[in-house]
Each structure stands twice: as C-alpha cells, then as structure tokens.
Amino acid sequence: MGAHQGRRERTRVRTDAAAASRAAAPKALTATHFRIFVLSALFLLAIYTVVGVARLERSGADSAEARAAGPAVLSAGLAARTEAVVARTDAALSAAGTLLARLPTAPMDAAEAALGAAKPAVRAVAVVGDDGVRAVSGDVQGDWTRAARAAAASGRSLWVGQIGRGAGGHTYAARSVTLADGRVFLVAVLDLTGALPQSDPASALLIATPEGAVLTAEGRGGVADSLSLKDALHTDQVSATPAAGVLPDGGQVMVAGQPVADGALVAVAATPGKAAAGALAPDRLIQLFSLLAPLGIGCGLALLVFLQIRKGESAQKAHAEAEKRFRVAVEAARCGIWEWDLDEDKVFMSDITATMLGWGGAGMVAGAEILERVAPDHRDRVRQSLESARAYGAFDVSFRVLLAGRNAVWIDARGQTSGEAGKGGYRRILGVMLDVTEERVTQARAQAAEVRLRDAINSVSEAFVLWDRHGRLLMCNKNFRAFFSLEAKLTKPGATYDAVRKFMRLAVKQEHAALDAGAGVREAQMDDGRWLQISERRTAEGGMVMTAADITAIKLQEEARRLNQEQLEEAVENLEHSQIQLAELARKYEAEKIRAEGANRAKSEFLANMSHELRTPLNAINGFSEIMVGEMFGPLGDRRYKEYCGDILNSGQHLLALINDILDMSKIEAGKMNLSFEPLNLEDVVEDCVRLVRNRAESTGLNLIVDLPELPEFEADYRAIKQVLLNLLSNALKFTPHGGRVTVSGERRRDITGDRLRISITDTGIGISEEDLARLAKPFEQIESQLSKTQQGTGLGLALTKSLIELHGGDLEIRSKPGEGTTVTVVLPVHQTGVLAPAAQVA
Known part of the structure; x- marks a missing residue:
C-alpha cells in the first residue's frame, strides 16, 4: 500500500513538473517577438523615409511653379515638408514605444533610440510617467511633465503643440505607451526649422499652431522675430484661400495657410503677389540627407539590439549550465533544493527535498500541501517568513515536519528571491533545505545539561567563577556579580581575567592573606563594609576556579x-x-x-x-x-x-x-508681653490700618487696594494685629516707587492644624533677592547698607511683626523677586484654644 502511494506521488509531482515546463515554454519566445517588433519599427521608419523623399522630389520639381503660383502653393509645399518631419518623429516615437514596452525598466534606451532615429527633426526625447520624468536624452531641458499632461488631455495618439513662449518655449510631440504599471508618454522637442526652405526675400514662411502661436518663421519684414500670427501678419485666421495681410515692417502681402498633422499645426506663406523671379532653390542634398540619416541610425540601433539579444542568450545558457553544476554540488552534500512560486503557490522540489518532506521524488507540488505537513505550531511561522520574503526578498525559517510512521524531522530552510519585485512584491523564492534533526537533539541535550549546571552554581550561597587556561571567563553565578558589584555585560563568557580583575579591585577596600587558611586564600574588605574570604585554585586543564564566601x-x-x-x-x-x-x-x-x-x-x-x-x-x-x-x-x-x-x-x-x-x-x-485675645473682624482691623496710611499712599502716588472676601471672626490681640498690619503696610509703601500698587487680600484655608486666615500684602516695589530673604525678620537687620540706604528704619519692624505673629501661634511667609515686587503673608489660627504661645499664656 505504501509503495503504491509513493509511486502515485512520484507520478503526480513529475506530471506537475512537465506541466510547469510547458507553461514556461512560451516565455522562451520573448526574444523572437522582440526581434519582430524591432524589424517592424525599422520597416515603418523606412516607409516614412521613402514617402518623405518622394515628397521632397516632387517639391523640388515643382518649386519654381509653386513659387510662381503664389502663397497657396507655397503654404502647400511647406505643409508637405512639415508633415514629413512630423511623420518621421511619429515613426521614431512608435519604435521607441515598442522598445519601452519590451524593456520597461530601461526608459533611457527608449529615449536614446527615439532621439537617434528622429534627428535632426528632434532635439531631445523624454519618458514621462505618473511618477514624473523617468529618462531624458538630448541637449534641451524641456517642460516634459506639462507637455505630457497636454498630450493626455488632447486624447490624440500623436499630439503636437507648444509649451511656453519666446526663448523659453518649445514645440513638442508626444505619443502614449501603455505599460504594466500604467500609461507612459514619449515626449520629443521638435525642430521645425528644417521644414523651411530658403525662401524668396520678398516672401515669408511660418509654421504656427491653430491658436496663432508662431513656432518657427523665415522671410522678410521681421516675421522671424514674431511670436504670433497677429504680430507677424496682422491676422488671426488663415485658410487655403489667399487673403490680405500686413508684415511687421508695413509691407502688404497675400497670406494663405494649410493644416498639418490632422490640424495640429498650420503652414502659412505670405507673398507680395506673384512670386519674384530669381528665387533661390532649396538645398536638396541636405534635405535628402536629413531624411535618410534617421533610417541609417535606426538600422545601427537595431544591429546593436540584436547583438545584445545574442549576448543575453549566451549568458542565459551559461547561467543554466552553472545552475546545473550548483544543483549537483548541493545535492551531493545532502542539501535539498526548492523553488517556490508565490503567485501560483507552487513549489518545485529536488529529490532530497522531496525525501525530507515525505514525497517519493522530485517534482512540483502545491504550497498548501507542504504547509499541511508542517507542525501546526510552526505553520504561522512559515507563512510569516513567506510574506516577509515577498516583501524584502530573504527567507530563513526552521520548522518541524510531521511524517506518518516516523519521528518529527527538524528542517532549516533558507532562500533568496529571484527576479525583480512587482507591485505585490517578489514572486519567486529559490533556496535550500537541511535536515538538522540530529543537531537539534544534540543541542537540546547540551542546553539542558548546561541549564542544570548553571542552576546548581547559582543556587550556592558562595560566589563562583571559572576561567579557562587562556584566562577567558567560562561561567559565573549571580553571587559573583553581586559580591563585586559587576555589571552583567562585564561578565559575559569570553571576558579576560585581567579586565574583570580590574573592575573587581574597584569594589575592594583592602585585602590580606588569611591566617591559617593555606595558600591561595585571602580575606578582602569591600567598599560596602562586607568581608569576603576568597579562594583561587587551578583546574586540571590549566584553568582557574575562584570562590568567595561572605x-x-x-x-x-x-x-x-x-x-x-x-x-x-x-x-x-x-x-x-x-x-x-x-x-x-x-x-x-x-x-x-x-x-x-x-x-x-x-x-x-x-x-x-x-x-x-x-x-x-x-x-x-x-x-x-x-x-x-x-x-x-x-x-x-x-x-x-x-x-x-x-x-x-x-x-x-x-x-x-x-x-x-x-x-x-x-x-x-x-517673655513679658501681655496679649488680650478677643473676637476680631479682619475687615475692621484692615480698615483702621488703611485709614492711617492712605494719606501717605496718596501723597506718594500709590494705589492702595483692599480685596477682602467675607471672612469669619478670629481670636487675636487687637493692638498686636494692628501693629503687624501697619508695619507691613508701611514697608510696602516705603519700598514701592511712584505709580505702584499695594494690595491687601485675605482668604480662609483649612489644613491639618485647623482653620487658618491668610492675610497677604502685595506690592509692586523693588523686591528682595533670594539671598537677602534669609536675613529678614531678624532684629536690626536691613537690606540696604548704612552708606546706600534710601529709607529710614532700624530693622526692628519685621522682627517685631514676626514675634507678634508667633505669639498668636501663626506664621510669616515672604515671597519676592527683584524688580517684580514682594508678597508678605500672615497666617493666623481662627481659634486660639490650645495653640496659645507661652508668653501669651503667662499673660
């Protein structure tokens, strides 16, 4: 039963491999298709060149007759020559579009091919996409994006028009190409001067847009310097029927015009009447060369393209042979090869890869079938690695494979994407698989033994560290780091003995040999006061083990x-x-x-x-x-x-x-100050004090403001509180300059000591520095020196104020900044029960 199942699987995967080969066969015809496209473009260019030469011959034969026929004939000849230039440009852009469709990643090649095929009628070619200008070839810096937008808005297969005026403007021709990532425009800067022959000095030739903008001009009367038909001929519209016009120099002429390129341009001629005799013939040799040169350049480019194709095919053949040798070498090392198509979810496996995953032989299988054989707890890991490879191009994952009748197999799979990334990311991953089951089992056993050893070492109360014979650290326990205050990064395996010893000494205050303890044992006092007994012994392999006990x-x-x-x-x-x-x-x-x-x-x-x-x-x-x-x-x-x-x-x-x-x-x-406590209303006390100092405030130009909310009565000595407020108000008025403001405010607060009143006196005076605040409220202390003081006083006011407040069981708070003013706050208890100062209780 198992043998039949294996044969069926081998047959199925090989059938899938054959189907994949047949699916890939049409892709080999890409080079042939490309050759056909290039030859078709050259053939089209040749046809346009022949037509242009024929028109040139006809125009040369009929030049005298045409000039004699007046402006209608001249405009018709000019239209034919202009049509030839536009046709040659269209052929070059079509060939470049075919090349760009084949090689969308090489826009510069397409631009250079179009420029070489269309010279001298084209001065520069650019490839413009939705993301901006992709490539530019030529000696002109044009407004490529604007020209591409104008071509897209026109809806024509070939758009011809002008962008800009004067010296900064150019004539453009544009053709669109549809690629996989959207529509791209091939935009060329036209040089229409080749379509203007040497004209009669009495006549003028112009090529303009249907809106009247002059693209190029030649002839009498200053028309070569005109920007519009209105400036050149004093007319906006021209037709095949001659009509009267006026040159910039005032000369009277007859004007006629012919449409060019399906109405995209207008060829205009102006003559004084009948054609003047003795007009110069055009240089036909130069014009003939301008028609044949693009064909020669196109043939040369086609030859270069064919040589590149042949070189690419040779390189591809060499790559296939190298890949074959690589597969043989890899499989000889028992390393399986696989290739995963992410878009089609198909996986090609070599024989060794198929054996690892439980299939009978090499072939193509669905990706879902491989995931079914991966252990359930590892499938999400494999899927995430596939998504990461699609986005970033690298694949690396380890997983278990569950096979019927066999133990689980551990596999390491590594791969790299091939080809260019598309819109959805990379498409194909090529890699190898290794059976690492034995390594995993051995590694697990070694890790388990190491864990048991480390647990045993970490469980002991002593410090332990082991060095190899080269003086490199092998292992240590957490007590070793704790005893010597070492960071974990300093005690990583591989650290040298000298480097660790240097940091160990930083934690040792003193050490000496232990008495009656033998060689290699010493006692050390640490910086934190602990004492350690340190023992160092050599191992049989030449290493060293050190222990330290507290x-x-x-x-x-x-x-x-x-x-x-x-x-x-x-x-x-x-x-x-x-x-x-x-x-x-x-x-x-x-x-x-x-x-x-x-x-x-x-x-x-x-x-x-x-x-x-x-x-x-x-x-x-x-x-x-x-x-x-x-x-x-x-x-x-x-x-x-x-x-x-x-x-x-x-x-x-x-x-x-x-x-x-x-x-x-x-x-x-x-301690003999007598206080008489009685219920007081703060507003009454403040009003009495303000009445005494208001005249002084007004005389010095100060604004005295009282802002008191409704506050409860509080128990205090009236005379003492009045003296406190007068002292504070006097200081505020004394040190506040003319035009300043002094404000008396109050509020009620509750804290852990009970209800308290806060009476604040704020001024906009000179302020007090932070170092001077500490000296205030001391007897006879003043901020100003005796030589520089500007105000009278002995320095007792604040000291007496603070003492009276403390007798009431209160506090004095001072906040000030130099130049901004000072706020002095008196904090008093509402009720004096149980908080009387000693002096007040004696009284």
Whole structure:
C-alpha cells in the first residue's frame, strides 16, 4: 500500500513538473517577438523615409511653379515638408514605444533610440510617467511633465503643440505607451526649422499652431522675430484661400495657410503677389540627407539590439549550465533544493527535498500541501517568513515536519528571491533545505545539561567563577556579580581575567592573606563594609576556579568584642573625669547665674528709665511741634518755620516709634508681653490700618487696594494685629516707587492644624533677592547698607511683626523677586484654644 502511494506521488509531482515546463515554454519566445517588433519599427521608419523623399522630389520639381503660383502653393509645399518631419518623429516615437514596452525598466534606451532615429527633426526625447520624468536624452531641458499632461488631455495618439513662449518655449510631440504599471508618454522637442526652405526675400514662411502661436518663421519684414500670427501678419485666421495681410515692417502681402498633422499645426506663406523671379532653390542634398540619416541610425540601433539579444542568450545558457553544476554540488552534500512560486503557490522540489518532506521524488507540488505537513505550531511561522520574503526578498525559517510512521524531522530552510519585485512584491523564492534533526537533539541535550549546571552554581550561597587556561571567563553565578558589584555585560563568557580583575579591585577596600587558611586564600574588605574570604585554585586543564564566601558576620563578632573591650576601658576613664568636670561646671553655673540675673535687672532698670526719660520729653516735643505745625495760636511768620516744625514732629514721632519697638521687642524676648485675645473682624482691623496710611499712599502716588472676601471672626490681640498690619503696610509703601500698587487680600484655608486666615500684602516695589530673604525678620537687620540706604528704619519692624505673629501661634511667609515686587503673608489660627504661645499664656 505504501509503495503504491509513493509511486502515485512520484507520478503526480513529475506530471506537475512537465506541466510547469510547458507553461514556461512560451516565455522562451520573448526574444523572437522582440526581434519582430524591432524589424517592424525599422520597416515603418523606412516607409516614412521613402514617402518623405518622394515628397521632397516632387517639391523640388515643382518649386519654381509653386513659387510662381503664389502663397497657396507655397503654404502647400511647406505643409508637405512639415508633415514629413512630423511623420518621421511619429515613426521614431512608435519604435521607441515598442522598445519601452519590451524593456520597461530601461526608459533611457527608449529615449536614446527615439532621439537617434528622429534627428535632426528632434532635439531631445523624454519618458514621462505618473511618477514624473523617468529618462531624458538630448541637449534641451524641456517642460516634459506639462507637455505630457497636454498630450493626455488632447486624447490624440500623436499630439503636437507648444509649451511656453519666446526663448523659453518649445514645440513638442508626444505619443502614449501603455505599460504594466500604467500609461507612459514619449515626449520629443521638435525642430521645425528644417521644414523651411530658403525662401524668396520678398516672401515669408511660418509654421504656427491653430491658436496663432508662431513656432518657427523665415522671410522678410521681421516675421522671424514674431511670436504670433497677429504680430507677424496682422491676422488671426488663415485658410487655403489667399487673403490680405500686413508684415511687421508695413509691407502688404497675400497670406494663405494649410493644416498639418490632422490640424495640429498650420503652414502659412505670405507673398507680395506673384512670386519674384530669381528665387533661390532649396538645398536638396541636405534635405535628402536629413531624411535618410534617421533610417541609417535606426538600422545601427537595431544591429546593436540584436547583438545584445545574442549576448543575453549566451549568458542565459551559461547561467543554466552553472545552475546545473550548483544543483549537483548541493545535492551531493545532502542539501535539498526548492523553488517556490508565490503567485501560483507552487513549489518545485529536488529529490532530497522531496525525501525530507515525505514525497517519493522530485517534482512540483502545491504550497498548501507542504504547509499541511508542517507542525501546526510552526505553520504561522512559515507563512510569516513567506510574506516577509515577498516583501524584502530573504527567507530563513526552521520548522518541524510531521511524517506518518516516523519521528518529527527538524528542517532549516533558507532562500533568496529571484527576479525583480512587482507591485505585490517578489514572486519567486529559490533556496535550500537541511535536515538538522540530529543537531537539534544534540543541542537540546547540551542546553539542558548546561541549564542544570548553571542552576546548581547559582543556587550556592558562595560566589563562583571559572576561567579557562587562556584566562577567558567560562561561567559565573549571580553571587559573583553581586559580591563585586559587576555589571552583567562585564561578565559575559569570553571576558579576560585581567579586565574583570580590574573592575573587581574597584569594589575592594583592602585585602590580606588569611591566617591559617593555606595558600591561595585571602580575606578582602569591600567598599560596602562586607568581608569576603576568597579562594583561587587551578583546574586540571590549566584553568582557574575562584570562590568567595561572605564572612561579614564573623568579622563583625570579632570587631564587636574588640569594641566592647575598648568601650569598657574608656567608660571607666570617662567616669573618673566626669566627676571632676561636674564639680567645676556646678561652680561655673552658679557664678553665671548670678551674673545673668544682675544683667537682667540692669536691663530692666535701663528700659524703665528710657521709657520715662525719653518718652516724657518726646511727648512735649511732639505736642508743641504739632501745635506749631497746625498754627493753632496764629501764623509763625516765615513759611520755613512751619517746615522746620514739621521735620521736628516727624523726627520725634519716628524716635518715639523706635523706642516703642525696642521696648516691645525687649518684652517679647523676656517673655513679658501681655496679649488680650478677643473676637476680631479682619475687615475692621484692615480698615483702621488703611485709614492711617492712605494719606501717605496718596501723597506718594500709590494705589492702595483692599480685596477682602467675607471672612469669619478670629481670636487675636487687637493692638498686636494692628501693629503687624501697619508695619507691613508701611514697608510696602516705603519700598514701592511712584505709580505702584499695594494690595491687601485675605482668604480662609483649612489644613491639618485647623482653620487658618491668610492675610497677604502685595506690592509692586523693588523686591528682595533670594539671598537677602534669609536675613529678614531678624532684629536690626536691613537690606540696604548704612552708606546706600534710601529709607529710614532700624530693622526692628519685621522682627517685631514676626514675634507678634508667633505669639498668636501663626506664621510669616515672604515671597519676592527683584524688580517684580514682594508678597508678605500672615497666617493666623481662627481659634486660639490650645495653640496659645507661652508668653501669651503667662499673660
């Protein structure tokens, strides 16, 4: 039964191979077809050349008669010559189109062939597709894309027209060719000057478009420099019937025209009436050469093409023989050959490949049948590799093949695409297959043994590393990397002993030989404080194995015993010294206590005296100066007296405020400041403070703004809070330049300490640098130096403000940037229960 099945499979695959050969047979006729196409194009070119020569002869014989017949005859002769130029161009473009259809990947060959066949009537040829200009041959840089679009819009098989005007414009002829990837246009730049013979000086010849644009012209009256029939002849339309016209120089002429190339062009002639005698005959020899030269060039190109075809066939034959020798060599090495047609999903297999996959012999099979024999869990991998090969050209995959009655076979398949990629990618893959079942089994066993060995090494608590006899690393465990702080990339197999040793030393603080442990054993202290006992021994093969055990616990016990002994001895010694020191400290403490109490009494007496001695005269100074400033008992006389009294009043008030600040600061530092807490409304306190400083703000041109929402009552000392706000407002007004703004705002917030009020005073003044913020709120600290200061003050305002806020259990926050202004925020608790400052509780 199995033998019959094998014979049936061999018969089927060989039948498929024969069918594939028959399918491929017509492709061998491609070279013959190409020869027929080239010969047909040459034959067509020859016919057009013969027709052109015949017309040239007829025009030469009838030239005198034609010139005598007037503009109608001249325009007819010009039309015939122009028609010959267009026909020769059409033949060249047709032949090039045939060549391009055969070799779409060689557009330059087609352009050069058309240019060589149509010279001198054509100056340049370009191949234009949807993706742009593919090739250009010739000495003219034309507007190829625009010409191709005009040809596509015309719908003609051969389009002739003009793109551009003046020196930058050209006459174009275009023919379309349909390729596999779309329609392509062969566009040529025409040179129609060859169609103009040497004319009578009294006449003029022109070739124009039906719209009246002059393509080329020759003759009298400046028509050669005209861009349109309107400029040249003062007429827009011409016909075969002569009509009156006017040359640019004012000469009166008769004008007649004939259509050319199915109306794509118009041949126009203008004469003063009857043809003048003695007109020069055209140079027929040159014109005859211009007709025969393209035919000769075409024959030469055809010969070159045939030689290239013969050379390609020889190369193909040599390639087939080399491929045959390659197959014999590969199969001798038990390597199977295969070729996969992705479009038809057919696979050709050699005998060895067929044996690997379970078929009886070489032949052609469907790709789906091969995939059925691939293990189910590997089929997607094979399909993905096929799609990747279609897109990128390389195929490399390993898979298992399940065969009936046999163990699974592992196969490595590698291949490369052949041919050019189409729209859908590459079509064919050629490659080899190897049976790697034994290698896979051996590799799996070796990997399993290596895994078990590595697991055993990694499970031990010691560090382990093995080097070969050349000093290269073979393996190590994770503890080795952890003990010496090594990265995984430094301990890859193959790393040298010296390189790894260099990084190991970076983690070692000190090391020395271990006592009573034998040769090759040493102790090392690591940078992180751990102690390792390192042992190095040679292997039988000349390599080296190193182990390292963590002995930190033992070292710590030894160190702890030593430290305990030293600490005990030091404690006994310190106890003896401490008794002497305590006696001396007790004596010094008593003396310092007596001195401090005396200083405190002296300070209190000094402050009391200052309060009485300074405030009494200041009250009199301030009172009398205020009476004098107000002129309560009549004018003082000279106005300068009033100014002097105002200065005395201001100085006295400043001195009194300074004394009050110093006394308040002293009370706070002594803990004797008395606060009286009562429910307060923030708006009332702010209103009182603003009323006191508003005149000062207006006099200095500042805008004082109060922006307070509805806030609850809070418990505080009225006088202290008023003093805090006055101090902050005074500072803001003092350091804000003319035209600035000072804003008082507030809000209520809840945090982990409870309800708190935030009162902010923001100004647009000079600001404070970050390094100066740390010095604020200290007694007698000022930002300006004594030599450069511009404002009066002792530096007690912020210090007193901060102390009063802290007595309320609050905080003072300052944010500022130089040149942008300052924001000072006072944070106060709404309720004082349980958060009173010590001084306030004493009071």
